[in-house]
Amino acid sequence: MFTFSLIALALVLALIILLWIRPSKVSNRTKWRATDPDQSQINGTLDTTESNKAISSILRPGGKPKYNYEIGGDLGLYTNEDSSRQSINLDSPTDQVRAKFTPLDEPDPTQSPMAKESWAPVTVKLTGTTIPPKPVQTTQEFVPYGELPVGYGDHQIIALVRDPYWLFTYWEISSEKIQELRRNFGLRVWVDAQHVLRVYDTTDLIFNGTNANYFFDLLINPFASRWHVEVGHPNRTYCIERGLILQNGQYIPLVRSNYVTTPSDRVSNRVDEQWLLWSKYDRKLYRHLEQLPLGATSPQFAYSVSLAEELARYGFGVSSPLPHDRK
Amino acid sequence: MPQGFLTIVLHAHLPYVRHPEHEYFLEEMWYYEALTETYIPLLEVMERLVKEGVDFRLTMSLTPPLVSMFNDALLQDRYEKHLNRLIELAEKELERTQKQPEFNRLAQMYFDLFHRARYMFSQQYGGNLVRGFKRFQDLGKLEIIASAATHGFLPLLYVNPQAVRAQIAAGIKSYQQNFDRDPIGFWLPECGYTPGIDEILQEFGIRYFFTDTHGVLYASKRPKYGIFAPVYCPSGVAAFGRDAESSKQVWSAEEGYPGDFDYRDFYRDIGFDLDLDYIRPYIHPEEIRIHTGLKYYRITARTNHKEPYVPEWAKEKAATHAGNFMFNRQKQVEWLVSLMDRAPLIVSPYDAELFGHWWFEGPQFLDYLFRKLYFDQNTLKTITPSEYLTKYPVNQVVTPTQSSWGNKGYNEVWLEGSNDWIYRHLHKAADRMVELATAYPQASSLTERALQQAARELLLAQSSDWAFIMKTGTAVDYAIKRTKEHLLNFSRLYTEIKENRIDAAWLQHLEQKNNIFPEIDYRIYHPDYRNVGLTVPISATG
Known part of the structure; x- marks a missing residue:
């Protein structure tokens, strides 16, 4: 009986595994392998169902990934930072793919372009194996969870405010735009140009592309698709352009963001005449309010009787870890 | 006539953690714990205050995910089973601790507490706590305000204002269906505000919302009364700024009341302390140890050494802390009155779950606070924001600054x-x-x-x-x-x-x-x- 159940179990398992590994569509599957900085071989499969799409999976022996693997073609970007399986856009099936390894303990790889990372060539052999399509799924189990796409084929950049001094931006460059760049500036334009974010201060003006109060460029990783940008000034309006600087110094804008305004970090200088009375009373009130350290420790005020004193009055032993008894 | 007013706001929210696909789901336990430790005890406090004729005003946001879970038949059924398991565990604990009086009395305390929770949940409110909260709103003691549909952090969704509009509209619709009236106030999730959101609130007839201290304090132009009176946004919706001092007094785990050594320790739980064989039926089926809710120790010290919990000491401390909180608000009001040409308002918003779940004695603290405010003094009075706006309909028009009550005060926690x-x-x-x-x-x-x-x-x-x-x-x-x-x-x-x-x-x-x-x-x-x-x-x- 026991043996029988074992066999049955093995059969069910085998079936599950078989179903699991069967690909869902007609595919051109291309195996690749690379060596990561720990000298571990990682393997993957590029699954080019359509000419410009690819899905890749990464397997690293020994379980959990130790790195962010970015497998990039000269156009596309594959990253497993959120997962182990995502789709990438490739211009066409290619054998020129590189892999980047960023240690996972790097807290925010987008913040510092010089993060500990290394590139290694990936050998890709195009085999073009065609695998027959899988029959339509009829299961009632509904476990469809794949992975979110890296992008949506859009051509846009979005800016968000993080705080009075920082913005965040994410973007996506369409393959049409890159084709156009290649037609105009040569096939190697993407590889040879410097990749930048141009940040414009457009406070109090209608921006026409050239009349910004000032701008600055941030050099970025060509494969990045999001970035935290330090602007350093509250109450200012900004927009961000993703662009290229060609070898001859020419700046090529690719796409421009929405406008965002950083919040204030202090009490306003603007006083309301209708609600004025900027009297000694108001000044006193504000002196009091301006002592408030936001997000810091509890403020102490002249009129606050400390809890320790209160407790002493009620005859309790003061065991309370309040700031008052550290005075 | 009181010299000033106090608005206490409890923000009640949990993400939607309903998991019909599993009989037991770890994250669903968040909800059950909150019911036993926070929502039922808060209703109990209000029941007692009303019964004993204590007039009070409390403002609460009950978010749509929480209300949806209150309403959900599956979760109601599961919660009752959960309570029955807890009662069974407490019975076993009474047996096990027979020879340890200092723990036995605590087992008895939990046994009574779970029984009371089951009675209130099943008998008094027919399995749906919405009825409880609605009752106090209809009595005029509690002002329930609406919130966004699923607690979306609106400043970071605002690149598509329609997304923010839908969060707000669906939240208001849920409110109307559950409380049979239109909401007057709105809780912006995480106090997340950016100019323009008030215009959408105005579209739906909302009259006020809350910001963190600096949301109002850093407004342009400078608000004459700081955070001690509401301001109107250019859209005409009022913004109430959080009083930093009273918040900190309660909030901070390090320095606030909840860290008192006499209060019950949150982390020591029999789910972790007792033999696996004994506790197995009451933890995760895969033998993952979890909080059962039976906790026998007080905070004791800043070390890992813990002494048994003494409910009487903790109760005394809750009363003392309530007195201290009131005393400091009185002093605050007396000082503010000397500077302002109207009655100041102190706005103290908290996460509801602080009271009961994190700070076990929190509901007792509120009970004492409302009693003391009602019986012991005339300096200040609790009020709801809409009552204050009726009293003082004329307010300064300013634009509050983008802000949240998250760490550092802006959007970084979520970005x-x-x-x-x-x-x-x-x-x-x-x-x-x-x-x-x-x-x-x-x-x-x-x-x-x-x-x-x-x-x-x-x-x-x-x-x-x-x-x-x-x-x-x-x-x-x-x-x-x-x-x-x-x-x-x-x-x-x-x-x-x-x-x-x-x-x-x-x-x-x-x-x-x-x-x-x-x-x-x-x-x-x-x-x-x-x-x-x-x-x-x-x-x-x-």
């Missing part, structure tokens, strides 16, 4: 290395939802159902809880899974609707699994939503 990747997908899904609503303004049957479900999935993906959990690092896998799950469900629905090949079986599965907002109307995503026949009219004054 940093661990969670910034979600916005690309959340924004895209919102754009696609607007695209769908525009393309199918009058859908019917299967397409309509798919569109409703798409709106639900989008709203669920937008919960600020997921980004917050990713940042705090406590249940990260779950938060990532939920974000992806709802986004992928949305994408698939989007494709199926566009390609006119809706998988009816799968849709039905989603409708049962993610069943929040049964009455949702996806047309709220239509840019001209007022003219496409929303099924429930929304009280718009704009």
